[in-house]
Amino acid sequence: MRPHEIVETALAQCTVDAMTVICEEHSQTNLRWAANTLTTNGVMRSVDMTVVAIAGSGKGRAAGVASASVADASDVAAIVSRAEAAARASDPSPDAGDLIAGSISDAFDTAPEETSPDVFAQFAPALGDWFGRARDAKFELFGFAEHEMTTTYLGNTAGLRLRHVQPTGRLEITGKSDGRKRSTWVGRSTRDFLDIDVDALDTEVATQLGWAERSIALDPGRYEVLLPPSAVADLMVYLYWNNAARDAAEGRTVFSRPGGGTRIGDQLTESPLSLFSDPAYPGMQCSPFVVAHASGSTDSVYDNGLPLQRTAWIDNGQLAALGQTRHSAALTSGALTPMVDNVALEVAGANSSTADLIASTERGLLLTTLWYIREVDAQTLLLTGLTRDGVYLVEGGEVVGAVNNFRFNESPVDLLSRVVGASATEVTLPREWSDFFTRAAMPTLRVADFNMSTVSQAS
Amino acid sequence: MSVHTQDAIDEEFRSLPLQALADAALQAARDGGATYAAFRMERILGTSIRLRDADVEGINDTEDVGYSIRVIVDGTWGFAADVGRSPAAVVRTTRRALDLARVSAPVNTEPVELAPEPVHQGIWRSSYEIDPWSVPQEEKLALLQDWSRRLLAAPGIDHVDTSLFAVKENKFYADLSGTVTTQQRVRMFPEFDAVTINADTGAFETMGTIAPPVGRGWEYLTGPGYDWATELAALPGWLVDKLNAPSVEPGRYDVVIDPSNLWLTIHESIGHATELDRALGYEANYAGMSFATPDKLGTLQYGSSIMHITGDRTVENGLSSVGWDDEGVQAQSFDIVKEGVLVGYQLDRRIASRVGYERSNGCAFADSPGHVPIQRMANVSLQPAVNGPSTEQMIADVEDGLYIVGDKSWSIDMQRYNFQFTGQRFFRIKSGQLAGQVKDVAYQATTTDFWGSMAVVGGPDTYVLGGAFNCGKAQPGQVAPVSHGAPSATFTAVNILNTAAEGAR
Numbered sequence: 001m002r003p004h005e006i007v008e009t010a011l012a013q014c015t016v017d018a019m020t021v022i023c024e025e026h027s028q029t030n031l032r033w034a035a036n037t038l039t040t041n042g043v044m045r046s047v048d049m050t051v052v053a054i055a056g057s058g059k060g061r062a063a064g065v066a067s068a069s070v071a072d073a074s075d076v077a078a079i080v081s082r083a084e085a086a087a088r089a090s091d092p093s094p095d096a097g098d099l100i101a102g103s104i105s106d107a108f109d110t111a112p113e114e115t116s117p118d119v120f121a122q123f124a125p126a127l128g129d130w131f132g133r134a135r136d137a138k139f140e141l142f143g144f145a146e147h148e149m150t151t152t153y154l155g156n157t158a159g160l161r162l163r164h165v166q167p168t169g170r171l172e173i174t175g176k177s178d179g180r181k182r183s184t185w186v187g188r189s190t191r192d193f194l195d196i197d198v199d200a201l202d203t204e205v206a207t208q209l210g211w212a213e214r215s216i217a218l219d220p221g222r223y224e225v226l227l228p229p230s231a232v233a234d235l236m237v238y239l240y241w242n243n244a245a246r247d248a249a250e251g252r253t254v255f256s257r258p259g260g261g262t263r264i265g266d267q268l269t270e271s272p273l274s275l276f277s278d279p280a281y282p283g284m285q286c287s288p289f290v291v292a293h294a295s296g297s298t299d300s301v302y303d304n305g306l307p308l309q310r311t312a313w314i315d316n317g318q319l320a321a322l323g324q325t326r327h328s329a330a331l332t333s334g335a336l337t338p339m340v341d342n343v344a345l346e347v348a349g350a351n352s353s354t355a356d357l358i359a360s361t362e363r364g365l366l367l368t369t370l371w372y373i374r375e376v377d378a379q380t381l382l383l384t385g386l387t388r389d390g391v392y393l394v395e396g397g398e399v400v401g402a403v404n405n406f407r408f409n410e411s412p413v414d415l416l417s418r419v420v421g422a423s424a425t426e427v428t429l430p431r432e433w434s435d436f437f438t439r440a441a442m443p444t445l446r447v448a449d450f451n452m453s454t455v456s457q458a459s
Numbered sequence: 460m461s462v463h464t465q466d467a468i469d470e471e472f473r474s475l476p477l478q479a480l481a482d483a484a485l486q487a488a489r490d491g492g493a494t495y496a497a498f499r500m501e502r503i504l505g506t507s508i509r510l511r512d513a514d515v516e517g518i519n520d521t522e523d524v525g526y527s528i529r530v531i532v533d534g535t536w537g538f539a540a541d542v543g544r545s546p547a548a549v550v551r552t553t554r555r556a557l558d559l560a561r562v563s564a565p566v567n568t569e570p571v572e573l574a575p576e577p578v579h580q581g582i583w584r585s586s587y588e589i590d591p592w593s594v595p596q597e598e599k600l601a602l603l604q605d606w607s608r609r610l611l612a613a614p615g616i617d618h619v620d621t622s623l624f625a626v627k628e629n630k631f632y633a634d635l636s637g638t639v640t641t642q643q644r645v646r647m648f649p650e651f652d653a654v655t656i657n658a659d660t661g662a663f664e665t666m667g668t669i670a671p672p673v674g675r676g677w678e679y680l681t682g683p684g685y686d687w688a689t690e691l692a693a694l695p696g697w698l699v700d701k702l703n704a705p706s707v708e709p710g711r712y713d714v715v716i717d718p719s720n721l722w723l724t725i726h727e728s729i730g731h732a733t734e735l736d737r738a739l740g741y742e743a744n745y746a747g748m749s750f751a752t753p754d755k756l757g758t759l760q761y762g763s764s765i766m767h768i769t770g771d772r773t774v775e776n777g778l779s780s781v782g783w784d785d786e787g788v789q790a791q792s793f794d795i796v797k798e799g800v801l802v803g804y805q806l807d808r809r810i811a812s813r814v815g816y817e818r819s820n821g822c823a824f825a826d827s828p829g830h831v832p833i834q835r836m837a838n839v840s841l842q843p844a845v846n847g848p849s850t851e852q853m854i855a856d857v858e859d860g861l862y863i864v865g866d867k868s869w870s871i872d873m874q875r876y877n878f879q880f881t882g883q884r885f886f887r888i889k890s891g892q893l894a895g896q897v898k899d900v901a902y903q904a905t906t907t908d909f910w911g912s913m914a915v916v917g918g919p920d921t922y923v924l925g926g927a928f929n930c931g932k933a934q935p936g937q938v939a940p941v942s943h944g945a946p947s948a949t950f951t952a953v954n955i956l957n958t959a960a961e962g963a964r
Contacts, residue, residue: 258661
């Protein structure tokens with residue numbers, strides 16, 4: 001049974017008042033390696049269906065959601081009945097709304113696209129060669145390459161039929177030398193692995209390990225830092241995940257206005273920076289419609305199929321929008337700005353490279369990535385975490401050596417007000433969050449007074 | 460172990476063509492030159508109920524049914540997973556695993572060998588009384604809404620977030636050696652989180668229940684397993700007091716840590732640090748490595764001499780407890796730190812063989828049919844002192860300190876040295892008496908310094924099995940449930956940060 005037929009079969013069995021069906025065909029292939037040798041690998045294929053059954057009408061509408069893997073037609077009937085039974089046994093949904101009406105997209109009955117280990121045809125042999133060079137040069141490579149393809153079919157009883165093909169690829173490499181005392185990292189987000197240049201990665205790893213030949217011990221304190229795109233992405237993705245309009249309006253987030261309402265309209269920084277999402281952003285295209293498997297602060301299963309467009313969250317330093325569902329937009333009298341599966345930060349006029357930023361640094365720390373980022377205080381969105389795989393001291397415009405790692409305590413919101421420089425924006429891989437969010441485009445940021453709270457002995 | 464007959468396992472799982480598909484896969488693997496092959500079929504049911512201020516935010520029901528074949532061909536792994544349930548589909552999937560092993564061989568320089576394991580055949584079910592799937596949704600919803608409304612009605616409480624996650628996991632495993640096992644586990648994680656807001660200043664605080672996730676059934680909410688009534692009654696008062704509490708003066712304090720907080724410190728600074736795959740570098744790009752490297756086995760002073768850490772996959776209601784692991788190894792229990800010294804690691808069959816252990820201690824786990832088994836955490840626990848004191852006695856023996864209850868924020872570096880934890884509530888201890896709450900508290904330390912400062916270990920009466928549903932490791936990412944037993948314990952001169960000061964300029 002093909003995915004679009006699964007959707008039609010399920011909708012044809014609907015005995016409640018309304019229904020949305022999402023069918024996702026997913027394929028994935030990966031390679032993992034450590035110490036210059038392969039450790040694990042895999043190819044996986046699955047077909048999953050989510051049924052949102054809606055029982056009742058008007059304000060009395062209740063939703064039941066069932067998701068399951070689908071092997072044959074009998075599974076479809078079982079999932080539909082489970083969702084319907086759950087809807088009938090549930091309370092009315094506060095976020096109840098009419099289904100998104102629409103037409104049948106031309107591609108709806110097109111077969112899903114699949115990935116296979118062939119996607120690594122160019123990359124894997126080049127990696128094997130790199131292992132050989134690494135062994136000769138006495139350094140070690142650790143890493144992971146993954147390619148996924150998800151084809152989503154979404155249909156509802158209001159006539160809407162949508163299809164979206166989402167390729168997602170990521171590549172991460174940690175290089176270690178000198179008995180694993182020196183460590184560095186490079187990462188890429190990719191749609192097809194055809195843009196992966198192993199020689200360029202090799203050069204980056206070698207350069208950064210070279211920087212670590214001199215090691216320098218520094219105390220905790222506040223430092224000017226250069227945060228590269230991956231590190232900026234990890235901070236901004238966390239901010240993005242915490243931008244629920246409803247939570248803010250209820251007074252329980254960093255974007256709440258004391259006394260009531262949200263901080264939309266507040267100038268967060270004097271830096272001319274903009275944080276936005278755009279389903280059509282080149283290199284990180286994502287679903288142009290809402291796909292919601294569960295309702296939450298920024299998601300509503302009733303919104304499935306809602307069109308998405310470019311949305312500015314921070315516009316020229318000013319908080320411009322927060323994540324909304326139709327329900328929360330009504331509650332908070334806000335614009336309908338649903339979350340999108342990518343995020344970008346751009347600083348107006350910034351067109352230099354990271355190398356230019358290093359060259360113009362009097363004294364500061366160049367970081368590589370951040371790790372183990374966790375929320376410490378919701379009021380300020382204070383986060384803690386570690387620097388990882390390379391902290392380099394820059395003096396007089398040059399990298400002079402590698403510094404010990406630090407634990408930081410910083411808020412990604414407060415930090416925006418201390419942005420004093422930026423490079424051009426590039427597509428990057430958020431290292432910490434790449435299991436959940438891979439599509440980010442970020443600049444390198446120069447941030448003043450970054451709080452390095454204590455030293456970590458990890459290398 | 461609990462029950463050992465077929466009817467211990469759900470009919471829906473037993474009725475799948477488990478043995479027939481396994482036979483087809485293993486024959487195809489043997490024909491294809493595999494020296495090891497394992498067929499694993501799983502059915503994982505999940506249910507999630509989420510309430511917002513006692514209204515239904517979402518109810519989700521998930522079911523993941525699928526299988527995988529893992530092979531070793533000429534010393535290289537191959538792995539493939541699919542959902543098609545015919546012998547022909549299984550054979551196709553097996554061939555994909557064999558092909559992947561062959562194309563991967565050129566980048567593999569370390570032939571895979573597995574530590575030997577006796578052949579096992581059996582059925583195991585975790586210890587629970589009421590299958591959560593046997594309870595009508597209306598009944599679950601009614602209980603959660605009633606308790607949420609009670610919290611919401613308390614003075615000072617502005618919002619209540621409620622969630623219940625329940626999982627039922629079936630695993631069937633068969634390998635070329637003849638091992639065939641069938642298992643069923645149930646686990647539950649109910650949570651209530653309250654918010655209080657000062658409308659004038661906009662200051663807010665949150666506090667959640669400290670009831671741990673457990674390997675129990677619905678009886679966890681209705682039976683004698685946990686005193687929900689007392690905790691839910693006290694929580695609003697504690698939360699309002701916390702909002703109005705003074706901010707902590709940073710500095711060095713003696714701290715009495717409640718098991719509801721200490722389990723997570725054990726998890727991060729001992730559990731992960733003593734995973735042998737991490738210590739060897741297998742996780743270097745992702746979860747990280749460990750300071751506790753194999754060359755220090757038997758000599759590393761991990762903590763004070765009263766520290767005794769065990770690993771097990773056998774404790775009743777433990778989230779990591781099983782009959783056999785995902786490589787067909789029988790569940791065991793073992794020492795990790797004895798009298799303060801590192802004496803053991805958590806193992807799977809490959810890494811056990813690599814460093815010369817005669818047998819794996821059974822810590823292989825895959826979180827879904829589509830993922831490869833890797834070394835995951837046993838229930839790693841701090842053993843109580845046989846005649847140790849009560850928590851009250853421990854507090855009475857502290858002159859000037861803090862009593863820390865409940866886990867909240869957590870972070871530790873990639874070699875498990877530097878950590879920082881917060882908690883749900885922090886009471887000042889002055890002259891052996893609790894003297895009200897303080898807020899904005901975090902404790903930050905280096906692992907061996909912290910465990911070296913452990914001065915008192917509480918008695919068996921203070922021991923609680925805490926744990927987590929969502930421990931992350933590996934690429935592609937996998938989540939694993941795990942329990943950690945802990946008594947209360949006293950640590951001296953611990954570095955206490957003020958988190959408000961950390962965030963200020």
